[in-house]
Amino acid sequence: MRYKLLQEGDIQVCVIRHPRTFLSKILTSKFLRRWEPHHLTLADNSVASATPTGYMENSISYSAIEDVQLLSWENAPKYCLQLTIPGGTVLLQAANSYLRDQWFHSLQWKKKIYKYKKVLSNPSRWEVVLKEIRTLVDMALTSPLQDDSIHQAPLEIVSKLLSENNNLTTQDHESIIVAIAPLLENNHPPPDLCEFFCKHCRERPRSMVVIEVFTPVVQRILKHNMDFGKCPRLRLFTQEYILALNELNAGMEVVKKFIHSMHGPTGQCPHPRVLPNLVAVCLAAIYSCYEEFINSRDNSPSLKEIRNGCQQQCDRKPNLPLRLLHTSPDLVSQEATLTESRLKPVIVTSNEIHVEVERNNTTNQKMTANVGNDSEPNLIDCLMVSPTCSTMSIELSAQADRILGCYVEILKMLSDYDDWRPALASLLQPIPFPKEALAHEKFTKELKYVIQRFAEDPRQEVHSCLLSVRAGKDGWFQLYSPGGVACDDDGELFASMVHILMGSCYKTKKFLLSLAENKLGPCMLLALRGNQTMVEILCLMLEYNIIDNNDTQLQIISTLESTDVGKRMYEQLCDRQRELKELQRKGGPTRLTLPSKSTDADLARLLSSGSFGNLENLSLAFTNVTSACAEHLIKLPSLKQLNLWSTQFGDAGLRLLSEHLTMLQVLNLCETPVTDAGLLALSSMKSLCSLNMNSTKLSADTYEDLK
Secondary structure, three states, X not given: OOEXXXXXXXXXXXXXXXXXXXXXXXXXXXXXXXXXXXXXXEEOOEEEEOOOOOOOOOEEEHHHOOEEEEOOOOOOOOOEEEEEEOOEEEEEEOOOHHHHHHHHHHHHHHHHHHHHHHHHHOXXXXXXXXXXXXXXXXXXXXXXEEOHHHHHHHHHHHHHHHHOOOOOOHHHHHHHHHHHHHHHOOOOOOHHHHHHHHHHHHHOOOOHHHHHHHHHHHXXXXXXXXXXXXXXXXXXHHHHHHHHHHOOOOOHHHHHHHHHHHHOOOOOOOOOOHHHHHHHHHHHHHHHHOHHHHHOHXXXXXXXXXHHOOOOOOOOOOOOOEEEEOOOHHHHHHXXXXXXXXXXXXXXXXXXXXXXXOOOHHHHHHHHHOOOOOOOOOXXXXXXXXXXXXXXXXXXXXXXXXXXXXXXXXXXXXXXXXXXXXXXXXXXXXXXOOHHHHOOHHHHHHHHHHHHHHHHOOOHHHHHHHOOOOOOOOOHXXXXXXXXXXXXXXXXXXXXXXXXHHHHOOOXXXXXXXXXXHOHHHHHHHHHOOOHHHHHHHHHHHHOOOOOOHHHHHHHHHHHHOOHHHHHHHHHHHHXXXXXXXXXXXXXXXXXXXXXXOOHHHHXXXXXXXXXXXXXXXXXXXXXXXXXXXXXXXXXXXXXXXXOXXXXXXXXXXXXXXXXXXXXXXXXXXXXXXXXXXXXXXXXXXXXXXXXXXXXXXXXXXXXXHO
C-alpha cells in the first residue's frame, strides 16, 4: 500500500494514553512537540481547550527519536504508535489503521533522512560514503510513501556532498552517478547536480556513463520539462550532453540517432514538449557562440536608442544610417542608378560584410520619424544602425565553431521531420537569433537549408512563416532575398519562396505590390535569366496594373520579350487582355443559369462561345463546378450576383474572386466546402451586400471578422 508523506499540520488531534505525558500535535517538518497534562482537556477525542501557546514547552527533534513502533501486544490501544525518546515514550493514537501506518512511515523517513544528512555531511572514507549513498537510494526506492521529496531529498543530499568536495577522482564521480541513477529515472536532477553532470560531460565526453546513465535523464527532461526559464541548469546539462555525444567517434550520427529516438519511429511524435525544448537548447547554444561579440557591444546603441533612432553624443559616430548589403555587383549598380540627385554612397569593406553609408535626406527623415515610437525595432534596422556589429569580422574560436556546427545541424535534422516542421517554422518565425549570428556568413549559409525546407513545404502554416511575424518587422523572406544580409546565391531561394507564397497567399495583389516596391530589380534580373516564377510575377504585375510608371512597364515588357518563356507568357497575357476588351465591347445577356451537373469545362465552353460583357447575375447552383472555374468568372467585369449553392467551389476560388470581382454584391456559398481561410478573403470586397454561408465551416471568430 502507498502512503502520502505527512506535511506540516497533517496530524491535528490524537488521543494520548500514557501516564507521564500527552501529545496533541506533530510538526513533521522538524520537531515533535508535547503537551503537559494540565495543558489539555480531552472531550470526544478532540481538543477542548489549550494554553495560549498551543504547544508543549520542550520540543523533541527527529534525531532524538530512538525508535518508532506499532503497538501490537494484547489489549494494546487500537491504532497506536509508540515513540521512544530519552526519558520516556510517547503514544499516538490514529483514527484508523491507514492513518497510523502513514504516520509510522513518515516518522521513520524523517528520522532516517536526518541521519543520512549527518553522516554524509562529514565524509571520511569514500568507500563508506558510497555504501551509504546506495543504502539511501534503496530506502527511497522501497519506501511506501508517495511524494516528490522522497526521491528529491536523497538527490539534494548527494548534490550538496558533491558541491562541498571537489577533490574526488573520476572513478568516484562515475561510481556516485551510477549509484543515484535509479532515482533519476523519474526525477529531474537538482541544479547543483546538473552542474556536476555538465562538468563530467565536458571532462569525460567518451565515458560510458554519458550514454548509459545520462541518456534516459536527458530524454525525460526533453519530454517533460515545461519551462527552461525556471530551471536553466537543466537546459545547460542537456546542451553539454548533446555536445558530449558529438565528441564520440561517430559524431553527428550519434546525435542524429538520439534526435530520432526523441521523435519516435512513427510519423507523429507522441511528446509535444520535445521539439520546443530541443529548439530552446539549440537557440541557447547558438547564442553562447556569439556571447563574446554580444558582450563587446560597448560602443553600439541600445535597442531603445535604435528604436528612437538616436545616438549618444560624440562616441557614437557616424550619425548616418548604416545598411548591411550583400556583395552583389548587380544590386550595387542598380542602387547607383536609381536617381541622379543622390550622392554617391561610400562603401566600407570588411572581411565578412559590406556597409553602405547613405547620405540621403529621405533616409534621415525616415530615421527621425520614429523618435518617440515605443514599438519594437525592426531586426534589419538593428543591423543597419549598429556600427559595432556591421564593421567587425566575426571569427569564432574552435570550440564555439564546433558548438555552432553541432546545433545548426540539429536544426536541420528537426526540419526534416514533416510533423515537426510547422511548429519549428512557427518557433523560428520571429528570427530568435542574435544580430551577430545574422551577420556571420557561415551561420546564415548553414541555416539556409532549414529555410529551404520551409519554402518547399506545400502547407501554408509552414511556408507562411517565411514572412514577418507582424507588420513593420522583417522575416526570413527579407533576409534571404537578393540584397538581404543572408543571401548568398543568385536568387534561387528567393524565387522558390516567391513561388510557394504566391500559390497560397490570398492577398496576391498586396504581395505583388510589396515585391514591386522592394524587390522589382531582383525580380527583373531573375526573369531576364529565364526564371519562370519571376516571369509569371512580372506578367501578373502588368495584368493587375501594379506598375503605374510607363517607363517601368516598358522595361518589364522588354525583360519578358528577351527570353522564350517570357515572350510566350507575355503573348498569352496580351491575348487575355484582348479577349477581355472584346467581351466588354460586345455586351450580351444580363442573367444566366447553368444547367445542373455542369462542369468547369462546360462553363468554359459557354463563356468562350458568346458575349457576356453585360452579365450581372450568374447562377451555378447544384452544378459540379470547382474553384478552377474562378479563372473564367473573373473575366466577367459586370458580374454583381453569383450563386454557388451546393457546388465544390472552395477557398482558392474565393481568393481569386475577392481580388478581381470588385463589383460583386450578392454571393451564395451555401453548402460549399469553403473554410475560414477562404472566407476571410471576402473582407476585402467592399461592395458585397449579401452573403449566404449556411452549412459551411464558418467559425465564430471569422463571422465576427466578416461583420
